[in-house]
Amino acid sequence: MIQPLLLSSPPLSPGTTGDVTTHAPLNITADVAIVGGGIAGLTAAFLLKRAGKTVVVLEANQIAAGTSGHTTAKLTSLHQVIYADLIKEVGEEKARLYGESNQAAIEQVATWVAEENIDCDFSRQSAYSYAETHDHLDQVKAEVEAALRLGLPASFVQETTLPFPIAGAVKFEHQAQFHIRKYLLHLAQQIAGDGSYVFEHTRVETVEEGAPCRVITQQGVVQASDVIVTTNLPILDQGLFFAKSYAKRSYIIGAKIDPARAPQGMFIGVEQGYHSIRTTPHDGGLLLMIGGEGHKVGTVTHTEKNYQKLEAFAHERFGIDAIDYRWSTQDYVSFDKIPYIGRLTPFNEHIFVATGFSLWGMSNGTLSGMILTDAILGLENPWASLYDATRATPFLKPESLKENISVGVHWIGDRLKGLQSSTAALAAGEAKVLTVDGKKSALIETKPDRFTLFLRSALT
Ligand SMILES: Cc1cc2nc3c(=O)[nH]c(=O)nc-3n(C[C@H](O)[C@H](O)[C@H](O)COP(=O)(O)OP(=O)(O)OC[C@H]3O[C@@H](n4cnc5c(N)ncnc54)[C@H](O)[C@@H]3O)c2cc1C
Incomplete structure (x- = not known):
């Protein structure tokens, strides 16, 4: 049986990450309560703790084991093709803010990895969005032009280290990849302690705005001045995020590959039926990860076929016969391509959300932690209005x-x-x-x- 690779290290147990614990939160008071321990929640908690706040992270299952634990973890501002569309749909200034903020998130992760010496396989890589056929070449060229206009590190290339020809690709230099779970477990270790806690196996049922806010779990109530809900899709109905985004599921396979034959960089196709490709260090060698066969959740019932198609692609394009891992996961796609980060509704002063990362949550999730931390600290943030969760x-x-x-x-x-x-x-x-x-x-x-x-x- 092929297992999922929980881009993972050993499962968490009490004691392995400082004060991360499965103990019930009973009745606790903190400056900020954070619901959900994925990249968005843990980044916010890490930043707030650094800023001197006490934080309580409440995670229904295991931290860093939801969508964030099952991603391909490309850390890039090249979000397939987005900039030409953003310029057309929301204008050049907002498109510039989108690119600039995602670049800033990459650098924020790089800074923490360096400062904290985080052992998470972080490496700088180029990101490529490629067209295999000439039919999509104009789209690729338009994206290069748009990205350059916005000051992003883009170029047009026709040669890559992929073992198959392409018509052309957008290349972004100095992007990165990492082992997201190792990275997030490190952040979690820094969060717990000195009046701050990370609780696993603690499902939040609801959150009530007030002074203080009340976060209701089956095990007790956490009181906090501010609450951040980062449950991928917010668990609260207010804000209607369930109707402002849709769930997209995608499939990933992992197979050992001879390093001499492995592509260098992070790749994603731009055509219908595209694939996402990168390698990761694994067991002293390299693992090739291929993602794809994505669909709106609920539109496909026989998902075995999706894995079979990925395996066929791995065989045809990379000569791979043995698949070591496979898994699937889902993320929420925002209808205007821009995540929702900010207050839950115009009437909430102290409940915040982050969602709609549209399968680009490594940079967008980090960014959400940066924006929400500034909001809670009362600091100006140059990107907050672009992502305003209550926008039209x-x-x-x-x-x-x-x-x-x-x-x-x-x-x-x-x-x-x-x-x-x-x-x-x-x-x-x-x-x-x-x-x-x-x-x-x-x-x-x-x-x-x-x-x-x-x-x-x-x-x-
Ligand atoms: C197949 C795939 C590949 C991807 N690849 C990339 C990539 O290469 N690069 C990139 O940038 N992005 C990628 N993404 C997107 C990225 O993985 C997500 O955007 C990101 O991980 C979402 O993080 P999150 O913190 O919002 O959610 P999660 O990581 O899912 O965290 C939410 C947490 O909330 C918890 N929770 C839920 N309900 C409750 C409750 N009631 N009480 C308490 N806790 C609760 C969950 O258990 C979970 O742990 C990919 C997505 C998919 C689907």
């Missing part, structure tokens, strides 16, 4: 509502039934305050095409 944003399209309901995503579906009927009567360009889930309401408006809904604000 494209919303779930009516046809997607049916899809979500039909696949039995009840948590989402039940809430969207109301939304679907409430928006059905909206004419082109109209706006409406509507009730979702019987309690909450949101100001929704349609674009002239009537099929794109915009969430103006989520109200409580």
Whole structure:
């Protein structure tokens, strides 16, 4: 049986990471409570602790073992192809902020790795987004041009170390890759102690805003001045993030590869059915990781085929016959490609969220920790407004509502039934305050095409 590779070191147990523990949180007070121990939560906790705050991280399962423990962990601001689209859709200034902030997140990780001497296989690499066919060459060239306009380290190349020809690629220099779980376990070790805690196996049921805020778990209540919810998709309904993003699942296989034949760098295709490719040090040799066969969650039932297609690709392109690891995981994709980082709703002063990393959470998740720390410390952050979680944003399209309901995503579906009927009567360009889930309401408006809904604000 092929096992998942939890980009992993030994499982955590009490004592292995300082005060990380499975003990119940009973009743504790801290400056900041953080719900969810992935890259977003642990980065925020690490920064806040460094800034002198006491923090309590509450993780339902194991830290660094959710999406963050199962990623390909490319740390790059080259997010497949995004900059040409961003310039078109949100303008050059915002696109520049997106690139600049993601570059800053890479450098932040690099700084910590150096300062703290973190043993996490961190290495500088070039990132490539490649087109195999000439049909997509214009897209690649447009991305190079856009990235250069924004001051990003881009160039156009036609040669790579991949063992198959490409038509052309965007190359970003001085990006990085790392072993995310080793990195995050190190951050966790620095968080616990001196009035701060990391609790595993502690599921948060809800969070109540107040002075202080109350974070309710089955084992007790944590009181905190501020709360950050980084559960990949926020567990709270307010803010309607379940309708401002969609879940995408992707598959990864890992196989030992002769270092002499291994590609150097981090690669992702730009065509439909693209693959994501990188190597990682493993067992004294190199492991080739190939990701792909991604799809919206709920649209594919026989996932075995997805692995088979990846294995066929590994065989055809890299001559690999034996697969050592395989796993899949999912992340939330924001409809406007920009993550949601900031206050839960315009009415929440002390509850913050970070979600919608769109499968680029190594830089975006780090960035969310930086932005939310500044928000809690009352510091200006040059990128905060771009990522404002309460911004007007494209919303779930009516046809997607049916899809979500039909696949039995009840948590989402039940809430969207109301939304679907409430928006059905909206004419082109109209706006409406509507009730979702019987309690909450949101100001929704349609674009002239009537099929794109915009969430103006989520109200409580
Ligand atoms: C296949 C794949 C490949 C990827 N590759 C890359 C890549 O190469 N580079 C890149 O930048 N990004 C990549 N990503 C994206 C990246 O992995 C994610 O964006 C990122 O890991 C998300 O981090 P997170 O902290 O939001 O979520 P998570 O890591 O999932 O952390 C959330 C945590 O919250 C916990 N939680 C949930 N509910 C509760 C609750 N009620 N109480 C307490 N805790 C709770 C969960 O157990 C979990 O540990 C990839 C994503 C996928 C799917």
